[in-house]
Amino acid sequence: MTEDATPTSPEDLARHAEKMAKKKAARDKIMATKTGEKGLIIVHTGKGKGKSSAAFGMIFRHIAHGKKCAVVQFIKGAMSTGERDLILRHFSDLCEFHTMGEGFTWETQDKARDVAMAKTAWEKAKDLIRDPSNSMVLLDEINIAIRYDYIDLGEVVAFLRDEKPAMTHVVLTGRNAKEELLDIADLVTEMELIKHPFRSGIKAQLGVEF
Secondary structure: OOOOOOOOOHHHHHHHHHHHHHHHHHHHHHHOOOOOOOOOEEEEEOOOOOHHHHHHHHHHHHHHOOOOEEEEEOOOOOOOOHHHHHHHHHOOOOEEEEEOOOOOHHHHOOHHHHHHHHHHHHHHHHHHHHOOOOOEEEEEOHHHHHHOOOOOHHHHHHHHHHOOOOOOEEEEEOOOOOHHHHHHOOEEEEOOOOOOHHHHOOOOOOOOOO
């Protein structure tokens, strides 16, 4: 303790304890009303980094709880990623993993092929979502596939609204999520870009971006 530090008096401690007790009581009252459960439609979008990373965090939570889940990657696929390698090496019994894309159109330079692969990925995604044994299905970068009209937005919205099993969670990632998806989602998070090392000439790095 420095000379200028003022010790907390018993009165201060008592006031703090009373304040926290009131907060806890109010919080407990609110939480007592939150008893419902449902399969959520979850959207991670925005220009900031972390959309897929946050989604994979939920996938790994499912795996940790022994709950079956699945991943379909709509765009990524041209390179290995830590998440895919870890799941395929150690958790393939709990998490089915499908990398259906080959990168962006400027990499493949073949839009017809990209469209065909995205449609195939969407068919696989529907099968996985319909499967009652899957508690969560991650549709990684599907928002990009929708943005470039590789798959039909209306079909995706209608399927999630009308055919998704009641207790299945579906996570959709990628920039520029369409308003129609946001409207039917239960949880939407927009990642905001404040600063990124790429702008300073730093390339994507192992263990951070992939």
